Amino acid sequence: MQRKLFYKDGFWATVMLLPNIVGFLMFLLLPVLATFVISFSNWDMIDAFKFNGLTNYKHLTEDPVFHQVLGNTFYFTLVSVPIGIALSLLLAVFLNQKLKFIRFYRAAFFLPVISSMVAVSVIWQWIYNPEFGLLNYALSFLGIDGPTWLTSASWAMPAVIATSIWKSLGFNMLIFLAGLQSISDDYYEAASIDGASKVRQFFSITVPLLSPTTFFVTVMSIINSFQVFDAVYLMTQGGPARSTSVLVYYIFQNAFQYFQMGYASAMAYVLFFIVLIITLIQFWRQKKISIY
Amino acid sequence: MKERIWVKSTAHLFLLLGSLVMLFPFIWTICTSLKDSSEVFTYPPKFFGEQLKWGNYERMTERFPFYQFFFNSLKITVIVVIAQLITSSMAGFVFARLRFRGRDGLFGLYLATLMVPAQVTMIPTFLLMKYYGLLDTHWSLILPGAVSAFGTFLLRQFFIGIPSALEEAAKIDGCTPFGIYWRIFIPLSQPALATLGIFITMGTWNDFINPLVFLSSMDKMTLTLGLANMQGLYSTDWPALMAATVITVLPILIVFLMAQDAFVKGVTLSGLKGE
Numbered sequence: 354m355q356r357k358l359f360y361k362d363g364f365w366a367t368v369m370l371l372p373n374i375v376g377f378l379m380f381l382l383l384p385v386l387a388t389f390v391i392s393f394s395n396w397d398m399i400d401a402f403k404f405n406g407l408t409n410y411k412h413l414t415e416d417p418v419f420h421q422v423l424g425n426t427f428y429f430t431l432v433s434v435p436i437g438i439a440l441s442l443l444l445a446v447f448l449n450q451k452l453k454f455i456r457f458y459r460a461a462f463f464l465p466v467i468s469s470m471v472a473v474s475v476i477w478q479w480i481y482n483p484e485f486g487l488l489n490y491a492l493s494f495l496g497i498d499g500p501t502w503l504t505s506a507s508w509a510m511p512a513v514i515a516t517s518i519w520k521s522l523g524f525n526m527l528i529f530l531a532g533l534q535s536i537s538d539d540y541y542e543a544a545s546i547d548g549a550s551k552v553r554q555f556f557s558i559t560v561p562l563l564s565p566t567t568f569f570v571t572v573m574s575i576i577n578s579f580q581v582f583d584a585v586y587l588m589t590q591g592g593p594a595r596s597t598s599v600l601v602y603y604i605f606q607n608a609f610q611y612f613q614m615g616y617a618s619a620m621a622y623v624l625f626f627i628v629l630i631i632t633l634i635q636f637w638r639q640k641k642i643s644i645y
Numbered sequence: 646m647k648e649r650i651w652v653k654s655t656a657h658l659f660l661l662l663g664s665l666v667m668l669f670p671f672i673w674t675i676c677t678s679l680k681d682s683s684e685v686f687t688y689p690p691k692f693f694g695e696q697l698k699w700g701n702y703e704r705m706t707e708r709f710p711f712y713q714f715f716f717n718s719l720k721i722t723v724i725v726v727i728a729q730l731i732t733s734s735m736a737g738f739v740f741a742r743l744r745f746r747g748r749d750g751l752f753g754l755y756l757a758t759l760m761v762p763a764q765v766t767m768i769p770t771f772l773l774m775k776y777y778g779l780l781d782t783h784w785s786l787i788l789p790g791a792v793s794a795f796g797t798f799l800l801r802q803f804f805i806g807i808p809s810a811l812e813e814a815a816k817i818d819g820c821t822p823f824g825i826y827w828r829i830f831i832p833l834s835q836p837a838l839a840t841l842g843i844f845i846t847m848g849t850w851n852d853f854i855n856p857l858v859f860l861s862s863m864d865k866m867t868l869t870l871g872l873a874n875m876q877g878l879y880s881t882d883w884p885a886l887m888a889a890t891v892i893t894v895l896p897i898l899i900v901f902l903m904a905q906d907a908f909v910k911g912v913t914l915s916g917l918k919g920e
Binding site: 362374387461464468470477485531586601608622 | 652653655656657659660663664666667668670671673674677685686687731732733735736738739743744745748751754755758760761762763764765766767768769770771772773788789791792794797821822823826847850851853854857858868869870872873876883886887890893894897898901902905908909912913
């Protein structure tokens with residue numbers, strides 16, 4: 354009987370799953386549910402825990418700061434995603450030309466990806482410095498008197514966006530490169546014989562055949578953009594005048610600076626809901642998509 | 646043929662220009678870390694100072710417990726990588742190969758949590774750590790880091806692709822499921838484990854928001870949090886700050902250069918997730 358148990362799947366499944374399931378329940382599944390419960394409460398770590406129904410969610414619809422951070426998050430996403438995708442696709446197409454030095458280029462574009470955002474933001478704060486930074490020095494050659502970048506309400510967000518694009522470019526480029534390498538050379542050869550130019554080939558072959566990859570990169574970029582935090586916290590602290598405050602930054606402030614756990618949880622669920630919808634769109638499209 | 650050469654030169658031109666934009670900030674950082682404090686603010690900016698000031702690296706360790714930060718990051722990263730590889734590979738094996746009631750439902754739950762933003766679990770985790778008195782200890786980073794739905798999913802997908810002929814023979818010889826996992830699946834999955842290991846290393850070493858939320862005392866801080874604090878306190882000592890930045894990036898850079906192909910494969914793999 355003992356011996357039999359020793360070879361049973363169920364026994365080993367339990368033993369080998371146990372550490373994983375304990376961690377999964379404690380730090381993933383239960384917290385997801387707990388946040389949902391807390392979002393219907395007034396919990397601020399001082400007063401007694403009390404449910405307050407939809408008060409937090411109602412408050413969200415009236416909180417002008419929440420509207421502003423939501424707007425800023427959309428601004429960040431709508432600008433950084435299209436530019437990031439266009440640039441990384443262009444670079445991947447170039448990299449796919451069977452060039453020499455491909456390992457060097459790949460490593461160069463990947464360096465920002467592997468670097469910590471803390472290090473990156475130190476470097477870029479230095480570059481953006483209005484008095485002795487490199488960017489305004491470079492602009493002075495073009496006769497442009499550069500703005501104060503991170504301390505300017507209108508230029509801080511573009512500056513944060515530029516740094517974020519710079520950091521993630523190499524990652525998207527590699528995914529595009531993998532997608533490009535899966536397109537058969539036959540299409541391009543046939544098109545060349547028919548006399549199609551490289552530019553024409555790009556729009557008539559590459560773009561349509563690459564669309565599943567493009568779609569995936571777009572969805573992932575949008576999801577990541579909605580969760581942007583490090584760059585904002587480190588470079589601008591959400592300022593000036595909340596012009597770079599984004600959703601996760603406001604969640605962080607409410608939870609860990611003001612200790613409004615209930616309100617922060619409600620916001621976290623709004624974020625969850627947005628990400629969920631984007632993910633569902635992706636699932637739905639994957640089912641419909643025609644694979645070439 | 647002419648068009649081909651033209652295309653290649655354009656490609657080189659753009660890629661070289663792009664590489665410069667990518668690398669220049671890092672090169673500038675290294676240069677600044679070796680300048681004298683007075684030379685930092687010269688206008689127009691210069692690449693190199695009068696002489697190389699290695700003293701900036703020493704000053705950084707005098708003002709801040711930098712060795713401690715480095716050691717903390719190293720310790721947390723090593724433990725998290727090992728723990729997560731063990732929990733993910735064991736669970737991945739169970740989901741890929743063993744049969745029991747409710748398996749697919751359970752795996753479905755894992756899949757469902759893949760799309761949950763990290764911020765959604767952070768508040769209850771913070772309260773849990775507070776309740777058990779684990780705030781401001783490394784446990785608050787190690788315990789949640791030891792398990793990931795993504796790692797479990799990734800290795801399960803890899804294990805499913807391993808042909809079952811090998812384990813059939815082992816089963817006949819009386820090998821237990823754990824024996825099959827340990828003697829057949831682990832040796833065969835070195836590339837997948839390396840890829841996942843690199844991803845976990847990068848994520849843990851570079852993590853900022855979790856140390857920020859869970860750690861508060863100076864001697865517990867990781868390198869990223871320490872660097873961010875250093876910037877807040879000594880925002881004018883750019884050479885020392887840049888020296889600290891170089892030290893923060895360097896270890897990951899070394900890992901990357903040693904295993905560039907595993908990195909690239911990892912990115913491609915995570916890209917395939919969407920296909």
